[in-house]
Amino acid sequence: MKATFSNIDLEKLLRQLLRVVPNTTNKVVLKHVLIEAKREQDRVDFYVTSEDMSFRRTLFVEATSTSVQIDESGSCLLPAKEVHEIIKRANGPVTLETQKERTVMMFGKTKYDLAGLNPHLFTPYGNTDEQVTQAQVLAPNLHRLIRRTSYAAAKNLVRPILTGVNLAVVDGDLSAIATDALRLAQFTVPCEEVSGGSWSFQRLCSTRWPRRCLHRMTMKKSPSRLAPRHARCRGEMMPFTWRFEALKVRTRIPLD
Structure with a gap:
């Protein structure tokens, strides 16, 4: 080199x-x-x-x-x-x-x-393109989505599953849900484009991103478009390409 x-x-x-x-x-x-x-x-x-x-x-x-x-x-x-x-x-x-x-x-x-x-x-990524589904969202919408939900995520590790924000793509919309078991915040924004591999968006495709990681991402000067990608064990933000380790658990965030 x-x-x-x-x-x-x-x-x-x-x-x-x-x-x-x-x-x-x-x-x-x-x-x-x-x-x-x-x-x-x-x-x-x-x-x-x-x-x-x-x-x-x-x-x-x-x-x-x-x-x-x-x-x-x-x-x-x-x-x-x-x-x-x-x-x-x-x-x-x-x-x-x-x-x-x-x-x-x-x-x-x-x-x-x-x-x-x-x-x-060094192995920065663990998913091939065939294992990834990509949704393109306008940066202002994504920023609004995170700000209106991440505040409700738990700040302690008593229940680690509640320290993240659950992101899901359903019927062409990106939805975020966060809760600390006492309060719940949910917000949805439209996706500009949805594509990728063999994953089907007719079902719920979701991942949990740590609250502190989302706050770091929103502090950066954002481009006009960002593309969250759902994978088996990771999520990413492009074109800055932030990739977050998703919690590999099967428990869903309680809604009641």
Whole structure:
């Protein structure tokens, strides 16, 4: 892998990724960022994950004023916070080049030799496209949906199932339900488009997303459209591609 980045754009991107990287964890790989350069597709993908969610950001090669230039495809897995601290000191374009099991970072007359992990140790997503159903929702509607329901989710772990927001797609609408067993909030917004795999939306397709993850997502400046995706064990938000670990339980949120 060999790619050259704009130091300003790369520092901004890494700062956003660090919001997901856990401060304390027993899994060392969760403190790393996976960087995948794909020359054939003119893009570089950045992945981070935690116990609750995963996050992907992408830089594309553009004809003018591009943020990245790709010389060779490849991938590397580097410690996220350390890389961000290095990039903050850069005063010009930053070049990343993998050499055997090490990654070299260069800008100006400065050169860093980084020892990362094997990229195969990082698995940000666990579902193939055939296992995913996608619903496209206008960003203002999704923001309103979350704000009008997430406040009712439980804030303690006495009943973990109640700490999330239940999202379901039924008859072309996205519905959210949250409760802490004392109060209940429900709100529905229309989907612009529903598509995906072998999943049938004639039945209830739902997933539970942790309340704190939804609040992090709504704090970001939203694009005009977002696409929540339902999968067997994960949900995701695109194009920012927030992916949340859904609670793998069969209990439904009580409605009475």
